[in-house]
Amino acid sequence: MRTEFDIVIIGSGAGGSPIAYELARAGKSVLILEKGPLFRPQDDPPGAPSDYKRDELFATGPEKRLTIDVGNRGSSIFSSHIEPDLNDEPHIYREPGGNDYATIEGYTAQAVGGGTQLYGAVSLRFTEADLQLKSFNESRTLKADPNGEVKREARDWPINYSDLEPFYCKAEKLVGINGQQAGQEKPFSQFDTYQKPLAPNPVSQFAAAGMEVKGMKSYRTPLAVITEDHASSGRRIPRDADGTATPEVAKTGFVNRYGCPLGLKSNTYVALLRPLMNDTDVGDNFELRANCVVTHFTQQNGKVDRVHYLDPSGTPREVSGKIVVVACSAIESVRLLLLSGEHDASFAERLHQGSIGGSIVGKYFLTHAFGGAEGNVPGVFDKSLSLDSDYATDFCALPEFLDEHGLWAGAAIYNNTSDQALPISMGRTHRSQDLDTIWNSFVNESDIRGDGFLNWLHGNFQRGLSVSFMANQVPMRSNRIELHPRVTDKWGRRVAYILKGWHEHDQHLMNVMAEQCRDILEKGGVAVEGHGHVGNDARARIANHILGGMRFGTDPSDSALNPNCRAWQFDNLYVTDGSFMPTSGGANPTLTIQANSFRVASHLINDGVV
């Protein structure tokens, strides 16, 4: 068993895989240690059925009960087959009343591919301003910021849009994304980064119409789903009996929260890692060890010298890498670093060194300020034959819009197409905002029975349309990830403890954006049933866009990572999942995590780091 590599990467999701792809192809020896299973799509190996299924009970499985000693002990939990078990390894958050609750929020997925296995695959770029929010706001007047915190806490990224842009192009091409450039407010240096979008689901026309009436330029939402053969990953669109490609088979209600059995959704396994494994030039230079959880690092003189992990039997093992890349998703990466510090005092000393006002590790944890509106369209449409979204607009990121509303940052707005497209997903998410409260409303509304059930179906099934916004959250030092003082996982390791709230300006921004979403639907002819945002829900403060906590920057006293995502006090330790972000961007984060990971790979190769 090989124990020495040029690069050891922890986590095979959006932040880890692009580096593996680039470095293994550059002739370096690369190991990925991934905690979750290597669930494979159909015919991998040939003839084998898929580990991912079009089965609603895979997305939100049977009920379990929370047994650990926290405030919500005894409550029901429902998780996907590739999310961790809350009794084995919960995330704990402190609710406003001061009680500690366990939650599944804050986990993306634990499998090879990480969150990209379950994601809705909405793959937007951030805007130029998203990366420069400090400079952008310097001379602006903001509402709902009486103490000037927003301007004080806003940060510029240490790179700007033009530094990242070539890597957006690279990510879009290598991951395999369909979409439309025209209509976006972000510059593209290459015209051919997207595959062709499929025809939209007819239900989305109401959102598109609403955007048009409001004068919002719209475009087809970029989605990480291939619609044409994808040469770099060797994926082919299924053919019919005549040999004609049938890209429409990707349209199914089993998109968001489901792994794709056909490998058409561009998760990092099928897009990047499997091609490496099949590349004879790469050969033994790339190894993927699934079902291996990294427990801690040790260091000597500023170099991580050992990566300690448990193999599939739970047996402790070690490897070493000239470079070590942490990409466990923000909460788990911070946790892994903090736990390493508990094992090795010299590690802790370096990790926490240098920042003003105490360690910055785990601080400035971010998610997205998000929310939207939903309603019923006139007519019924088969939403079960769709991808996750059809139309998006950058209108609410335009400077004029932000000035008009006194906002520090903008949002992407897009319609959701496949939500509640299947019967059980409609039942379990009926009036539910988050993963911890699903089923509650349906089971309690006992009038939904017999004719009442039929009426409820007629009122909701294949009629619902929602529009969401995704916006920057104001960075606050008090929003943070720590180790829980008491609760441990099934390995006896302390679990992550999440403390997080919203700034007054976030609430203002979310009110404005939710109102825009409501208006889009209304102008599009949709009977709006509700609109709102996560600002009032403690659990959904965490959700599954988990960012920050190890932000990068140019000043070691104000950031945990340098501009190349290397931990300031370590020579060979990099962090490339969503935790590097100093601000969370006005769009879904995964494409930006991937692009940044390609950027870091390019630095490692071209600057001769390894």
Add this chain to the structure above:
Amino acid sequence: MRDDQYVLNHCTTYLARSDQAPRHDFGFGHYGDGDAGARIREAWRFPIVDSCGLTTTGKPESEFNDVTFVFPDFEMQCDSVAVVGTFDKLYQPIRLRRVDFLGEPTAYFAVTVPVPKRGVFYYRFMVDGEFFIDNINPQRDRLENGELWSRFFTWECTSPVVLQRWQLGILERFCDHILPFRTKQGERFFSWYYKHLANEAKAGTIRGSFRIDDSAGAANYIDKILAKEERHHFGDYNICLRQLRRIIQEREPDFEPENASENTYVEIYKEMAAGPIGDVAGWNLSEYGSPRHFLNLLRRHAFTGAFSHPKYGGNVTTAGWQFLQSRFPFEWQQSLEQPLGTSTSYRG
């Protein structure tokens, strides 16, 4: 044949751990003291019942499940493990292999066997010559000869596993009451549907034998989920169905409870749903504190059973989905594997 990677993928997160606390005992007598299952995440997943890859029998894969038996040996002290059971050549031992990781032996022994769908089966492990039941799988049954055996069932199983006939009968009535199939529109659909099934049966085009009721097999689904994934709710059902039987009998002494009048079921449903805990005349609250809690559980199960993938035992012959399709644009067949659906790319 499933490779070692498959076995590790389906074992590690559930079985590997250092903490031996009963983190997965949800109470209600779910596990006995010291039962290994309480220490394991989702012990019900074992043996692993999955879609079938390739059969060597020449019969279609869709008629089989791949069943992977796993025997963990964290102390690494066993030499030979075999499984004997009612699923293959009767009681002939099938050897499990030691699963490797990077060329080294792991804690897991495993073997995959194709087993016909729609059946209930019994097995034991033979470890270094001695018989044991499966320590992980919580499904166990005492056979007629008094011996304790481990049990599993394959997909689309419609024989009752843990519930008795009278329990299923009462459940069917409640499921009918909750689900939209006993409405005028539902009845119209089902009369068409039964005719259609009868024609198919005549033509020999429907698969297997099944027992269908108006609730699209939701009660059968509940039997399966209580045997397996939500075994911790078996106690709720046992207690509450016993109470309901008594209460229905008190109100309609001339009928078997499952044949009591519609009106009685309507009234009891209303009473169960009344107020925060329910208010059912005759309910013994000291035995079960909230009939409403039970109703909520039943509502979730009825819904899930009627509309989930038929492999779980409900939505028999896709009746639930076909009902939806008769009222809404819902081309579910296009996404799903044959022979349930029509997808030419996805095999299930």
